[in-house]
Amino acid sequence: MTAIAAERYTGASIKRSEDPRILTGTGRYVDDIKLPGMLHAAFVRSPLPHARVISVDASAARALPGVVAVLTGADLEAMTVPGPDPLLSLMGWKGPSPEFTLLATDKVRLVGDPVAIVVAESRYLAEDGCELVEVEYDDLPPVVTAAFALDPDSPPLFANLGDNVARPHSRTEFGDVAGTFADADRTYDFHIDVHRHQNVPMEGRACIASFDADAGVMTVYAATQSVHLSRAVFAMRLGVEPGQVRVLAGDIGGSFGLKIGASREELAVGAASRHLGRPVKWVEDRGENLTVSGQAREESFDVRAAVSNDGDLLGLDVAMVVDTGSYPGMGVTVPDIMQGMLPGPYKLAAMGFESTAAITNKAPYVAYRGPWASETFVRERVLDLIARELGLDPVEIRLRNFAPRTDPPAMMITGRPLVGVTSKESLERIAQLVDFPAFRRRQAQALEQGRYLGIGVATFIEAAPGPRSPGGPSGPMGLESMRLRLGEDGFVVLFTGQMPHGQSHQTTLAQIAADEFGVPFDQVRVVVGDTDVVPFGLTGGSRSATMTGGVALHGARQLKAKVLDFAAHLMEASAQDLLITDGNVWVRGDPASAIAVSEIAARAASGQFGAEVDANLEVQATFDGGEGGWSGGTHCAIVEVDAETGLVKVERYVAAEDCGTLINPAVVEGQIRGGVAQGIGAVLLERSAYGEDGVFQSATFMDYLMPTTCDVPRIEIEHLETVPLDADVNFRGVGEGGMIVAPPTVVNAIEDALSPFGVRIYEQHLPPARILELMAAFSGRGARAGDGEGV
Amino acid sequence: MPDITMRVNGATRTASPEARKTLADFLRDDLDLTGTHVGCEHGVCGACTVIVDARAVRSCLMLAVQAAGSEVTTIEGLAPDGGLGTLQQAMWDSHSFQCGFCTPGMVMQATAFLADHPDAGEQEIREALSGNICRCTGYQSIVDGVLLAAERNRER
């Protein structure tokens, strides 16, 4: 069975079924939900980054009218099952396991660490109550940098660890690192820093926990990327079977990796609800979201590059330190992904990679859209730095170093096959879309007028989901499930564990199923967000286009076969003579035979068939990703730097991307643009800032600066013709690429703009003051444009 | 607190909110109009934008009692009887949004702006919406939706 006859929906920018409710304010986010008897929670939070908790006196708070309960860290440990971080447990982490409590008990480890939960009739009263809780602290010296954390003299945040190492140092080598470096014409050493910044979805973390004592069931209304993962974490911590927890999710206001599992506060809310026998709602405010929900990307890299005189990047040797903050979560696993991805689409003869993760008195490290993104930043920066040293063009050095697309595919030095990678085509496409020679002329003219324009490119690949093993997705992430049913009303219903929070799955999956099955788009319904009803799933890792798109396609095909087998009975025809198009089943060559799918469905549901006829029109489908494959592309930015103020304007931004077959171009483009906006934000605006004293300095939107309409230009997107790898499923993910490649693209352009000053950039955050500092720092020893640099 | 009366989406509403309750919370909690979203509570993100007496305002920076005697329009009041207004339709056609959390504020701000500046070009629209933060879209699709609505308004 090959491709369906009329691909009406797949490939078209079908309007989203989500939008009528989104545009009319009738979406249902957690904070929109009101339950009878519902109470509201707020948290007493530490003003200190590191301190012992001597005492917590909640008597005044409890006496406040409207306050129903105040629970301390100790109270919550007593009413839940103590244990390590549930998410780390579920991920199978075998490394250092810091003591974990829902709220702080004997110690606080970051500004904002929750110390008590106040439950009251309203959030207003809960916050009033929080102010009345008296906590006595004994200050401890803060550990604010990874460097200090790794110093054995630093005070350990976790007594059971004895030091501040979240992940001990480890090193892996691929190929002959020593030999490659010894034989290379040149070696370079760089130190590159990526700064702390964070997800900042417009809706923060939120949940309502509602415990039904009679049924013994905890219902959680969650904002989460996976209802099943949330359920597992709640069940683990509350000490119940997963079947005793039901997690429901409706509309979610973004996440970008933040809302995975359940946070300490959400678990505290669950315990409080069970204790009180009433629903409890907690919606974090922006201060909480910025201060404690989690941060990412604070990574530093010592990089050695082995290079030939002609610009071949022969080897890389990278030592990474990641600052995982105070309750280290997935920060401890990020080095593994980075190591695997670091070579990108380039030929490397050898690579060394070592890493350490440090615990500090800062917000916990969480996944943020492309958590491994720094590997692309480091690599694409290094290529430009080498190009500048050798007088090579940034386009030229990349073309020179791309691994050619061969069959069998070239292998990344770290083991994954570069099957179907179109990096070269994407860079060539950029060179067609952006007239580099014309830009260089304009740049020179501008320079004469004292204006600094620059151009930068960067190339990336993204495992979305990536090719088959080795290194490919495995375990629960390696298999996607879906239940598909032809409902009594004639609707094709898809039950998926995907949990869209902006990804438009209710539209894109319906497009695929409608095409494959043969009903109009409006006759497909996508059901998400109920652990009682949908199979396991997680929206993340840019895998849903392939994995869920694929299971929708194959599942719809299987459901169709089942429906046709049933219809064959009704229509007294052979199933292989039946077609479904436009919502009708008909005998090939006999249009008058058409019966509506809804009619077929109604008949199946009528219960009039005996055991010999399978009238249960439902299938359980799974899909392992097929041939998988990479997404990737090249981005290009043109910037202007105001040399008097350091302000940077992104004048033009072009992306040439390959994400396989597009399901819905508008959705794809939206994902790319959103990611690029976050990348621009990271470079020019966003920083999660801590003082030397460990006090958090970016707790409002006046300090943590988000990109706005005036900061993000029109982003031109060119979709490349892909290399199909699979007979049916060539959709590939695109969710994270924009955020991964935009930062090096913009930084490369800024360095190019500042090349008259000889500036070299080894960092990602470039606010105006920093730009002026760099200009001043390098001016003395800088080379001028046209000084043999060739860039 | 004594009763206050205001007109919300064309209907007269009377209530007696605590003085410290913001208009945003009053709309959401007391009037069950949860379309207006709360994104920051300090007046920067714009998600809470509603129209009060023909002006776009940040409802998190008004006390509910300050809206006594005023005409308030929220996202729920824009569309005629469950349909979609021109701007909403244009934004649907333009794939303007993703997660939808910034949407009500964005739509209300754009509505107020277009009412006063029906012929605005892209740069003006971008400046007018620069106080509304969206994390998902990179803004281009939103700007396109507003431009399309303006064009359709002119064609009518």
Add this chain to the structure above:
Amino acid sequence: MKLPPFDYEAPQTVSEAVELLAEHGDEASVLAGGQSLIPLLALRLARPAVLIDINGLDELSGVSSDDGWLTIGAMTREYVAEESERVAEAVPLLAAALPFIGHEAIRSRGTVGGSLAHADPAGELPAVARALDAEFVVRGPSGTRVIPAEEWFEGFLTTSRQPDELLEQVRFPTAGPGTGVSFQEVARRHGDFAIVGLAASMTLSDGVIGEARLALAGFSDVPVRATAAEALLAGERPSTGLFDEAARLVTDDADPPADLQGSSEYRKTVAAALVRRGLRAAAENALRGNH
């Protein structure tokens, strides 16, 4: 971030408001536009026992001119002042600065008086008031007094308004013939507070600068009047060299604040650039006769 509890008063006349202020003194905060105060309340950084909402005082709104002065009622919304042709004609520097205040929704509620009473040194209106020697008319229990801008701004978020006084009006001198103005600021994003801002006004007659007024936002804990630069400019012909020298005078001995947005040195660099750009723009506007 919910507001803390407070007693709420909504006086219907200025006298009532002043009585309340006299009664509660510094236990009370005045709620005008709320665009600065309500965030402080939400963050629980401000804890007034009493909030006196003066939005009912219609008599405090309005723009009128007389005798070389433009009088703006303290409760005049910023968007009203922005749209006012009278303001544009009489006090072009104010008209130039108003669009820089936040975003439209902020200006829907924010008031001219509220912004000046809040006295954020990075604010646009304080710099304009200081540049133009505006006058502040306050009413207290014992009557009305007029405070010149030089005495109004006392420190960070602090004015010489006494706790029992209410700002009623702000008066700006009307711009004379040959005036050209410029308001410039460097901010991280469109609509943000100025890192440094410059309110500049100059009169040109036969190509010679008569009087120049310069005030900086974000350069100290109050708006800074650049009197040395003004003295340099008076009587001279506009030129790049002159403006460079003015920029040096403004920044050489300055010690502006450092914060997340930039170091003290950075602010000086930016201020110098703004002075050069602002003076050039003001001179061009004066020459063109279009303010």
